[in-house]
Amino acid sequence: MPAPALDSPTDATVADERRLQELFDATIAAEHRIEPRDWMPEGYRRTLIRQIAQHAHSEIIGMQPEGDWLLAAPSLRRKAILLAKVQDEAGHGMYLYSAAETLGADRADLTDKLIEGRQKYSSIFNYPTLTFADVGVIGWLVDGAAICNQVPLCRSSYGPYARAMIRVCKEESFHQRQGYELLMTMMRGSDEQRAMVQDAVDRWWWPSLMMFGPPDTDSPNSAQSTAWGIKRHSNDELRQRFVDMTVPQAEFLGVTLPDPDLALDAATGRHRFGPLDWDELKRVISGQGPRNAERIARRRAARDDNAWVTEAATAYAAKRTGHV
Numbered sequence: 660m661p662a663p664a665l666d667s668p669t670d671a672t673v674a675d676e677r678r679l680q681e682l683f684d685a686t687i688a689a690e691h692r693i694e695p696r697d698w699m700p701e702g703y704r705r706t707l708i709r710q711i712a713q714h715a716h717s718e719i720i721g722m723q724p725e726g727d728w729l730l731a732a733p734s735l736r737r738k739a740i741l742l743a744k745v746q747d748e749a750g751h752g753m754y755l756y757s758a759a760e761t762l763g764a765d766r767a768d769l770t771d772k773l774i775e776g777r778q779k780y781s782s783i784f785n786y787p788t789l790t791f792a793d794v795g796v797i798g799w800l801v802d803g804a805a806i807c808n809q810v811p812l813c814r815s816s817y818g819p820y821a822r823a824m825i826r827v828c829k830e831e832s833f834h835q836r837q838g839y840e841l842l843m844t845m846m847r848g849s850d851e852q853r854a855m856v857q858d859a860v861d862r863w864w865w866p867s868l869m870m871f872g873p874p875d876t877d878s879p880n881s882a883q884s885t886a887w888g889i890k891r892h893s894n895d896e897l898r899q900r901f902v903d904m905t906v907p908q909a910e911f912l913g914v915t916l917p918d919p920d921l922a923l924d925a926a927t928g929r930h931r932f933g934p935l936d937w938d939e940l941k942r943v944i945s946g947q948g949p950r951n952a953e954r955i956a957r958r959r960a961a962r963d964d965n966a967w968v969t970e971a972a973t974a975y976a977a978k979r980t981g982h983v
């Protein structure tokens with residue numbers, strides 16, 4: 660007689676996997692955190708690496724548009740503020756790459772994937788910063804949108820990502836306030852300065868709304884990411900929240916948001932807004948945005964030109980630990 664099927668190692672493994680999956684599902688259902696040492700389904704790990712890596716890449720590429728103004732900032736005070744902000748974004752990238760490493764990803768490999776176009780970064784950083792008002796508008800709108808999107812991620816189900824987001828959000832709030840303060844200062848200035856602010860708002864408004872991703876009807880990752888507690892709100896919900904939050908700020912600032920359809924719906928208390936150009940988002944994500952090639956070329960040069968630093972640090976660490 661052959662041994663009963665249940666005694667086979669394969670069945671034991673299957674039963675173990677089922678128990679682990681049940682434990683994982685119960686942890687998610689109870690709103691507890693998954694930690695790096697915990698078992699997790701492969702799809703959950705892959706989804707997190709994808710999202711966290713894209714987020715980290717966005718922070719690092721996101722240093723470029725504002726970084727372009729570091730040498731031309733109009734005063735020492737504005738230069739010091741901008742330098743601190745750009746450095747903060749580098750820090751955010753580092754926390755996020757560390758969070759991805761807890762899932763088994765390799766930082767250098769993630770950077771290679773970004774440079775080779777195998778991983779994405781936020782569409783917003785492919786637009787040019789034409790005047791210093793763009794620096795203020797990035798703080799106000801881009802950091803504002805980032806906060807809207809990232810505050811719910813502080814409750815994301817993966818512990819290291821959620822904890823990284825808490826610190827990132829605190830710093831992003833500062834960034835948003837400094838942008839708004841810069842714009843308020845310019846709006847109190849000359850007609851020319853006010854016109855610069857309005858022009859920057861006209862160029863950044865729609866791309867900022869696109870940061871939240873495709874509409875819910877065309878968002879392939881949303882359902883599973885929500886079921887896993889990675890995403891807490893849909894792309895459209897967060898976009899709506901951002902519009903509702905920003906309209907009164909625009910009124911206070913004295914700028915016009917470039918959308919003739921923008922109107923408060925008295926019944927819901929929410930703002931209706933015009934259609935987004937989803938073809939533009941697709942073009943920018945696929946590398947055809949106004950600054951995609953330049954952003955990636957600069958990131959590639961930074962990796963290649965600074966390779967000797969990594970090599971020296973790695974050799975030094977190996978020497979200290981005796982692994983020569």
Ligand code: FAQ
Nearest residue numbers: 714717718721780781782805869870871872878879880881
């Ligand atoms: N740009 O199915 P979904 C910042 C991709 S940080 C490019 O809806 P998901 C701070 C998406 O990856 C800004 N790609 O995807 C700062 C997916 O492609 P895949 C970054 C986009 O993941 C301020 C495909 O389209 N923030 O600004 C975009 O469920 C100032 C289908 O989309 C984060 O990364 C886009 N806008 O939802 C720094 C936050 N939208 O991977 C410097 C974390 C979508 O299947 C200066 N990420 N895609 O090939 C998230 O919350 C989510 O990943 C979403 C997308 C909401 C971005």
